[in-house]
Amino acid sequence: MKYIDEFNDPALARRLLDEISATATRPWALMEVCGGQTHSIIRHGIDQLLPEQIELIHGPGCPVCVTPLDVIDQALEIASRPDVIFCSFGDMLRVPGSDRDLFRVKGEGGDVRVVYSPLDALELARKNPDRQVVFFAIGFETTAPANAMAAHQARRLGLTNFSLLVSHVRVPPAIEAIMTSPVCRVQGFLAAGHVCSVMGTAEYPALAERFGVPLVVTGFEPLDILEGIRRAVRQLERGEHRVENAYARAVREDGNPAAMRMIEEVFEVTDRNWRGIGRIPSSGWRLTEAFRAYDAEHRFDVGGIRTEEPAECRSGEVLQGLIKPTECGAFGTTCTPRTPLGATMVSSEGACAAYYLYRRMNGPTPQAARATREEMNPVA
Amino acid sequence: MCLAVPGKVVAIDDSADPLTGLIDFGGVQKRACLEYVPDVRVGEYVIVHVGFALQRLDEESALASLRLFEELGLLEEEFGDAWQQAEREAGTAPASTAPAPTAAVAADQTESGSEAR
Numbered sequence: 001m002k003y004i005d006e007f008n009d010p011a012l013a014r015r016l017l018d019e020i021s022a023t024a025t026r027p028w029a030l031m032e033v034c035g036g037q038t039h040s041i042i043r044h045g046i047d048q049l050l051p052e053q054i055e056l057i058h059g060p061g062c063p064v065c066v067t068p069l070d071v072i073d074q075a076l077e078i079a080s081r082p083d084v085i086f087c088s089f090g091d092m093l094r095v096p097g098s099d100r101d102l103f104r105v106k107g108e109g110g111d112v113r114v115v116y117s118p119l120d121a122l123e124l125a126r127k128n129p130d131r132q133v134v135f136f137a138i139g140f141e142t143t144a145p146a147n148a149m150a151a152h153q154a155r156r157l158g159l160t161n162f163s164l165l166v167s168h169v170r171v172p173p174a175i176e177a178i179m180t181s182p183v184c185r186v187q188g189f190l191a192a193g194h195v196c197s198v199m200g201t202a203e204y205p206a207l208a209e210r211f212g213v214p215l216v217v218t219g220f221e222p223l224d225i226l227e228g229i230r231r232a233v234r235q236l237e238r239g240e241h242r243v244e245n246a247y248a249r250a251v252r253e254d255g256n257p258a259a260m261r262m263i264e265e266v267f268e269v270t271d272r273n274w275r276g277i278g279r280i281p282s283s284g285w286r287l288t289e290a291f292r293a294y295d296a297e298h299r300f301d302v303g304g305i306r307t308e309e310p311a312e313c314r315s316g317e318v319l320q321g322l323i324k325p326t327e328c329g330a331f332g333t334t335c336t337p338r339t340p341l342g343a344t345m346v347s348s349e350g351a352c353a354a355y356y357l358y359r360r361m362n363g364p365t366p367q368a369a370r371a372t373r374e375e376m377n378p379v380a
Numbered sequence: 381m382c383l384a385v386p387g388k389v390v391a392i393d394d395s396a397d398p399l400t401g402l403i404d405f406g407g408v409q410k411r412a413c414l415e416y417v418p419d420v421r422v423g424e425y426v427i428v429h430v431g432f433a434l435q436r437l438d439e440e441s442a443l444a445s446l447r448l449f450e451e452l453g454l455l456e457e458e459f460g461d462a463w464q465q466a467e468r469e470a471g472t473a474p475a476s477t478a479p480a481p482t483a484a485v486a487a488d489q490t491e492s493g494s495e496a497r
């Protein structure tokens with residue numbers, strides 16, 4: 001457990017907490033969408049510092065966690081080919097596929113490289129004309145402009161040995177899926193700040209209106225999160241449901257128009273499978289027809305892969321905020337960061353990893369009744 | 381990987397395509413694509429994600445974030461060696477640094493701690 005004096009401005013944190021306590025007259029459940037926020041919350045013990053009535057539910061905002069198993073298996077198969085240099089962000093190395101991970105593939109002789117930016121992968125393609133260079137293009141709206149630029153540049157340069165294994169996901173359809181679940185308990189959202197840095201807030205008013213929930217755009221530093229909670233609780237107590245921007249220093253209402261233009265040029269909206277959750281309509285991006293030549297899934301013909309999820313992993317429920325990681329029977333026993341069963345235990349932003357890391361072996365149990373596992377798949 | 385790190389633009393290469401700059405993240409310098417903040421100037425602060433500047437940020441907020449990132453060891457994670465981290469997590473780090481079996485659980489926790497952001 002962390003203490004308030006570890007905040008970078010403890011006095012301000014205290015004031016925000018006091019205000020939240022004074023405002024909240026009854027229980028409220030808020031979902032933080034971004035996995036970075038989840039880690040910040042657990043690391044600083046924000047959930048334990050809050051008044052009892054305020055429950056934070058962890059959302060699905062970790063790109064590493066929600067990348068579906070079949071795409072991980074596709075990545076593993078492509079990365080195993082002798083003619084391929086497979087490039088990925090470091091976070092993906094230990095995400096379990098059906099029977100291994102990228103780290104193992106490298107151990108078995110695969111040429112797997114960690115890159116800092118998709119443009120680094122593009123550079124590798126230029127320098128290795130006799131090899132196929134494949135970049136694992138995962139992520140939310142924050143990462144999409146970078147990956148879109150890589151595809152755009154590849155086409156401009158006429159590179160024939162570069163492709164992207166795309167598994168892009170979008171936040172607003174995920175919020176919609178969470179809210180339409182019959183067992184949803186979420187009453188307000190802390191929307192992911194950096195997603196909004198790119199996309200702005202235009203997609204949110206309709207969601208706030210339709211589901212009657214406040215959506216507060218929030219950063220990921222401890223004080224940002226407290227401020228987001230303060231504003232969401234204030235709205236809830238007043239019976240309001242608006243979009244508020246509590247992260248104005250990095251988020252403009254219209255987002256980043258140049259980045260959005262590039263995304264639109266390269267990607268089109270598509271349905272996507274989310275690991276552990278299932279199919280969410282219109283929840284992702286894929287390369288448009290004009291860029292299909294840079295789609296690794298087509299180039300390597302890895303469409304028909306069959307997958308096998310470990311039966312005991314309940315990460316789908318964790319990602320939808322239906323259970324806390326500690327409620328999973330495998331948590332901390334058969335499933336640890338060293339022997340992960342699900343991506344939520346591996347990813348630096350996964351809720352299971354956060355709980356394990358900060359020794360939350362018996363996290364707070366929400367008062368609401370638990371639904372059975374079968375009832376919980378709102379989008380399958 | 382959905383977080384983004386604030387940094388100061390220390391140089392801009394106008395001839396690069398796409399537009400590229402050198403960004404200082406509290407001492408670590410990295411190149412980043414500036415196409416999405418095309419009118420940024422040297423000395424300004426930007427938020428950088430996977431090698432792309434996404435928005436400007438005022439100096440005060442940027443410095444506060446950077447201080448926090450540094451205190452929490454996040455800069456090391458962002459720019460550190462991902463293979464070494466993966467090795468530690470997998471328990472296949474060289475013997476000198478590998479934890480004793482009895483300490484495995486505690487080691488998991490401290491070691492993957494450097495991975496969180």
Ligand code: SF4
Nearest residue numbers: 314315328335342352
């Ligand atoms: S603790 Fe492990 S097995 Fe349980 S939900 Fe999390 S990742 Fe899956």
